[in-house]
Amino acid sequence: MSETETSAGWLTREQLRDARERLPIVYVSVVPVRVDERGVVTTIGLLLRASSEGTINRELVSGRVLYHERIRDSLIRHVEKDLGPLSMPRIPLSPQPFTVAEYFPTPGVTPFHDPRQHAVSLAYVVPVEGDCAPQQDALEFSWFSPDEVREPTVLAELANGQSALLLQALAHLAV
Amino acid sequence: MSETETSAGWLTREQLRDARERLPIVYVSVVPVRVDERGVVTTIGLLLRASSEGTINRELVSGRVLYHERIRDSLIRHVEKDLGPLSMPRIPLSPQPFTVAEYFPTPGVTPFHDPRQHAVSLAYVVPVEGDCAPQQDALEFSWFSPDEVREPTVLAELANGQSALLLQALAHLAV
């Protein structure tokens, strides 16, 4: 999970670091998909990013919900931040996420791990209808068929338990 | 619930009547909506139809799932049958319905009642993006804001418990 909106969150970098040691942080996770006219998910999109530890990982779109920000606005912001202003996300109608991923700073409590913080991430599948391009520090954004994305080699490129979240999304979509 | 696709179901009218006295019938119910670019439901669409008993009722889109028909294909077929071929429904990605309405031939078993049959109806919210017009025997198709559609006078125009289903959809959508 990348975190670049520190300043917009009305927190100094230091204040955010302090809060992260004391409070669970609200996140959204997005599985970006392309769908056909019958609503069938045809491809799933993953970012490729170099982590601060120097490894290269695939990633879902995700990020922090800001103070006084609606969840649906946070979904739009993070999709457009990661996939570009022309990505045209179709935001879910209902606030009900398909799951909630609990990222713990301690590995092993759940399948999800985030060394920086305890994050409670509301997960949604979001069709994107426009042009998607990797933004900022992302190296690449690629589409995979459901079968391709389930390949062990692809799943292994997702860090911090995001492969579990992706498999949960595929199960929810029944693809 | 209207039922006009008897012939397409590879059943004579008589065979369908017989089956309806002996088996629960698989249905889909659709709450057609318009949404804004943030995914917020702005209006809900209801059909106006004269029933066979001579009353005039508001109705959701609904109908029978045919033999060898996928649920998503049934959703497309019923929306296009009732709202026209240009209605452009956006079919849900997941097969999970927001609820299941059990219509019983005996009133009072559930909020849902269908004198003709025991129907098990999978209910979905379906955004329509195109032009909608009442088809066949429908008198009218009208859009209501969430507040308007909750008016007791509007809810009272929905027969057979469909007002309960509509309220469940609004609750699911949190509007």
Next chain:
Amino acid sequence: MSETETSAGWLTREQLRDARERLPIVYVSVVPVRVDERGVVTTIGLLLRASSEGTINRELVSGRVLYHERIRDSLIRHVEKDLGPLSMPRIPLSPQPFTVAEYFPTPGVTPFHDPRQHAVSLAYVVPVEGDCAPQQDALEFSWFSPDEVREPTVLAELANGQSALLLQALAHLAV
């Protein structure tokens, strides 16, 4: 999926066979589980049964919803029929299934296949708190941990796509 309640369905065996060639049949699928006091699923139960073709398969609990039968009553009936009258199922509060499995008589339309019929199966996870024992024609009923049940050798013993349904349940449960 076993089918033994023909007589109780107010259909002769012949009438049911006829209906199955013409109408989708309403089913329920149950993933029986044991849970701990924190609501965490600890084990998943699978039946072992000899099929009519002479193969031996693992199976979820499932069966037909009868005419004029509520879904929740059908869930109780099928769990007690397959796991015994002392199994004490805790029926879900909401009618919303975690998924809907569409079994087609033609293989390959969906992951789910039932040579006898087109079945639309509403799938629920059902904790059982009492004593479970295989009934009737079942050879065995066994509990598996989430990790054990995901073993390819166990998944391969589930026929007709039930392994896909089981994996969807595990994803929904986040175990």
Next chain:
Amino acid sequence: MSETETSAGWLTREQLRDARERLPIVYVSVVPVRVDERGVVTTIGLLLRASSEGTINRELVSGRVLYHERIRDSLIRHVEKDLGPLSMPRIPLSPQPFTVAEYFPTPGVTPFHDPRQHAVSLAYVVPVEGDCAPQQDALEFSWFSPDEVREPTVLAELANGQSALLLQALAHLAV
């Protein structure tokens, strides 16, 4: 929403107040229910509490998720804190909430309002099987049938939009 676990949250009262002005806070909301053996919700429980402004309100069980606390452990803690150590909550198997309520410090952004903070509350229906008694500062804990709890006089006693959340729960439960 009451907030009494400040000290357990590894935050001084001042630090928590600061965080609340800068970050959305993770909450859980619980609709406590009694169910019959068929899984039908028979009654819904509401707390009666005097607010700091001197009004007397009905309330759902709710509270903050602590740093390094699992959602399911937070659900247990808040139910036992509000309904007593013998209340025996049956925690949901899946992390998927039936809805997410976004409480804003500014009234009118959503139906939910919390003057103290921006809270993102994951909402669950939780059957309680044991003895429930109001704890701490609560005046009363009472059971209502679904019809009783929908009475305008009862709904009016719920503050900060919790009546909307309760109605969403009833819709999800189809009672």
